[in-house]
Amino acid sequence: MFENVIAARMNSLSGESAFQVLAAANKLEAEGKKVIHFEIGEPDFPTAPHIVDAAKKALDQGxxxxxxxxxxxxxxxxxxxxxxxxxxxxxxxxxxxxxxxxxxxxxxxxxxxxxxxxxxxxxxxxxxxxxxxxxxxxxxxxxxxxxxxxxxxxxxxxxxxxxxxxxxxxxxxxxxxxxxxxxxxxxxxxxxxxxxxxxxxxxxxxxxxxxxxxxxxxxxxxxxxxxxxxxxxxxxxxxxxxxxxxxxxxxxxxxxxxxxxxxxxxxxxxxxxxxxxxxxxxxxGPQDSVAAMVKEFTRRRDVIVEGLNSLPGITCRKPRGAFYAFPNVTGTGLPSGELAHFLLQEAGVAALDGAAFGAAGTGYLRFSYATSLDNIHAGLDRLGAALKKLPRR
Ligand SMILES: Cc1ncc(COP(=O)(O)O)c(C=O)c1O
Known part of the structure; x- marks a missing residue:
């Protein structure tokens, strides 16, 4: 309806698939399905209390x-x-x-x-x-x-x-x-x-x-x-x-x-x-919460990378930083976009199609492991079960 009204430059902006997949996952959850979230790139730890306190104090001080x-x-x-x-x-x-x-x-x-x-x-x-x-x-x-x-x-x-x-x-x-x-x-x-x-x-x-x-x-x-x-x-x-x-x-x-x-x-x-x-x-202030978080991410990285590598059709290199695993999924026989869709709908596992990060990401999925080890284990189990349902190619 507003096609001719919106400024042309707006057409060059694109969205971010992490937020789109999060919305799709939330919709499934609203329908009663349990989803394991690997899509959004944010640490799952709370902000350290001394930082929260500083904000509260600043509010009180006007x-x-x-x-x-x-x-x-x-x-x-x-x-x-x-x-x-x-x-x-x-x-x-x-x-x-x-x-x-x-x-x-x-x-x-x-x-x-x-x-x-x-x-x-x-x-x-x-x-x-x-x-x-x-x-x-x-x-x-x-x-x-x-x-x-x-x-x-x-x-x-x-x-x-x-x-x-x-x-x-x-x-x-x-x-x-x-x-x-x-x-x-x-x-x-x-x-x-x-x-x-x-x-x-x-x-x-x-x-x-x-x-x-x-x-x-x-x-x-x-x-x-x-x-x-x-x-x-x-x-x-x-x-x-x-x-x-x-x-x-x-x-x-x-x-x-x-x-x-x-x-x-x-x-x-x-x-x-x-x-x-x-x-x-x-x-x-104290930096120990950063060190503790990185230590925990290291454990999770090792678990998710090993788990992904044990799945048929998937290979994953060890990330050296950040909190994303970026496995190659070409061996599953499904295009990465279709696989991401299938995993969300069939297995309740929300991951991102690598192609959302550029053409060279095609054939990969992005898993954020800023989620608990329990979720990572449960997600890997679900992935294993879902991949078995794929027709052999
Ligand atoms: C590579 C990269 N740069 C910048 C940002 C933006 O960070 P912020 O949430 O502080 O705006 C992100 C967030 O995901 C990111 O992954």
Whole structure:
């Protein structure tokens, strides 16, 4: 009815299948079916009590007003200290932009840097928002296919072959959603050499940087000459189990930070005041809940990967970071989209079709193992029983 009314640019935005599958799963649950949820990418632990208390106290103190659009100075200072501590990058508070979630930093970065017809290189499979916003901004999406044989690390050779005079931005995401792949220091060094001296920026999506099973992943911004060319995206959702609080940030050159703040002023005015106070507590307070969560994710990863590998037609590499298993399901004989549908409807197991993360994700499913070991065991049992019902091919 409104086809001719809605602005044409809206057609370039796409949704996110995690939320679509969640809605379908919730519908089945409303009809009385028990569903095991592997679709949504959020830690299943509550926010640590000291962070919740800080928010309550801030509410009691009346921190309910508008505040600094770029982010509270005290929070930006806490983020700067954290960035030095965990990423080894000296950061000034004016280089930090606080936003309602990390996702807006993707939107703002692309809007700030990418002109129509400029190219943006990004990983495929990758977080769906990248391609959606590139198109929305009129940029040209240039996906780089990640391959299972490379442990889903981005091939530097392919990246170099995709760089053109029109390349404006390269998006990196390590540890990665949906594959759990992690770029090595060697990969990052080669990427840094490939872009150094060129008029190309990097959006380094480091939202899973604390959820890594083998050491601390390095940020590309630590390589000589790269800091001023990199926008680091990070946030509180995954590390501190704060998905619904909506708090994230970007770190970038001051000049870009000032422009990005204009976008924030025009869209949100500021990020919720008392939530930012809680963010300071998350960064400056005890970090033991993060370590405990990663330890638990390691156990779950090992169980789900072993379980998936024992199923007919499924093979799964061990993710090195984040909390997603990304098994190859081509051996089941069903296209991954059909298999995801079948598993939800027949077995009450909600997982995502890898193709929802880009064409190179076809033939894979994404399972978020941010759910209890009991659920993982029950889900694997259901998968095993459902796969037996598939006609042999
Ligand atoms: C790779 C990646 N980047 C960014 C985000 C957005 O995080 P937030 O919920 O803080 O907006 C997500 C969330 O799933 C993600 O997986």
């Amino acid at each position: 921190r309910t007003t508008y505040c600094n659009s770029q982010g509270l100075v005290a929070l930006r200072e806490a983020i700067a200290d954290y960035t030095l501590r965990y990423k080894g990058i000296p950061t000034g508070r004016d280089e930090v932009v606080v936003a309602p979630g990390a996702k807006p930093i993707i939107f703002y970065t692309i809007c700030c840097l990418v002109n129509p017809e400029e190219e943006v290189v990004y990983p495929d499979p990758g977080f769906p928002t990248y391609e959606s916003v590139i198109r929305y901004a009129g940029g040209l999406p240039v996906p780089i296919a990640l391959e299972e044989k490379d442990d889903f690390r981005l091939s530097v050779r392919k990246l170099i072959s995709k760089i053109s005079p029109r390349t404006k931005l390269i998006i990196l995401n390590s540890p990665s959603n949906p594959t759990g792949g992690v770029l090595t220091d060697g990969d990052l060094g080669e990427i840094a050499s490939a872009v150094r001296g060129k008029d190309i920026f990097i959006l380094s999506d480091e939202i899973y940087s604390r959820i890594c099973y083998e050491g601390v992943p390095r940020s590309i911004a630590t390589f000589p000459g790269l800091k001023d060319r990199t926008i680091i995206l990070d946030g509180f959702s995954k590390t501190y189990c704060m998905t619904g609080w909506r708090l994230g940030y970007g770190i970038m050159h001051e000049e870009i930070a000032r422009k990005m703040t204009q976008l924030l002023i025009n869209s949100n005015s500021c990020t919720t005041h008392f939530i930012q106070v809680a963010g300071i507590e998350a960064l400056r």
